[in-house]
Amino acid sequence: MSMDISPVEKGAPVHFHNPAIEFFKAVGGEDGMRELMYNFYDKIYESDIAHFFPQDEDEFEAIKVKNTKFFIQICGGPKIYEEAAKGVELNEFMIRLHDDFSITEKSRIEWLGTMREALQELKGIDQKLIEDFWDYLENFSKLTVNTFADGSTYYAAFTQAKEDK
Numbered sequence: 001m002s003m004d005i006s007p008v009e010k011g012a013p014v015h016f017h018n019p020a021i022e023f024f025k026a027v028g029g030e031d032g033m034r035e036l037m038y039n040f041y042d043k044i045y046e047s048d049i050a051h052f053f054p055q056d057e058d059e060f061e062a063i064k065v066k067n068t069k070f071f072i073q074i075c076g077g078p079k080i081y082e083e084a085a086k087g088v089e090l091n092e093f094m095i096r097l098h099d100d101f102s103i104t105e106k107s108r109i110e111w112l113g114t115m116r117e118a119l120q121e122l123k124g125i126d127q128k129l130i131e132d133f134w135d136y137l138e139n140f141s142k143l144t145v146n147t148f149a150d151g152s153t154y155y156a157a158f159t160q161a162k163e164d165k
């Protein structure tokens with residue numbers, strides 16, 4: 001399965017599309033998405049980017065819950081993250097939320113690599129649907145990178161995000 005990673009280009013437009021609802025259904029709806037995201041976060045805990053996340057168990061649990069809700073909604077499931085986004089469009093809210101962390105290309109690659117491992121453990125799902133979900137993550141994650149190798153910072157403007165319907 002090709003789950004490649006293309007490099008971030010500072011300030012360049014990022015084309016992405018929200019994942020197909022068929023992925024959400026195939027993964028097993030809300031319960032399946034929770035399982036996938038909890039597995040992902042268990043791996044994050046063991047990864048090189050663990051230090052970005054709360055070390056307190058309850059705080060980490062709260063992140064897992066919110067993260068699961070976001071992915072349920074962005075994949076076309078029930079709108080259960082809406083409230084957390086305080087009326088801001090979901091993807092725009094996500095870009096701004098990550099501004100609080102200094103995210104480099106290296107961290108993005110570690111994040112994606114961890115997600116790839118979790119996706120590879122899914123059983124009995126059409127690879128095309130997994131690739132469609134990956135496509136969203138691979139592209140959208142570029143907008144979370146705000147700290148560059150030359151030490152400069154650049155916070156993606158939402159206008160840089162080109163949502164292809």
Ligand code: HEM
Nearest residue numbers: 049052053054066067070101103107108111137140141144
């Ligand atoms: C496709 C890309 C990504 C998506 C969709 C995404 C999504 C999310 C979501 C839904 C949350 C929880 C939001 C909430 O608190 O309500 C979150 C939190 C977070 N994400 Fe991401 N993320 C992405 C990429 C990354 C990357 C590349 C990093 C790199 C380190 C990262 C680091 C974090 C951190 C540190 C938090 C917050 C932990 C805290 O609040 O203490 N994310 N992300």
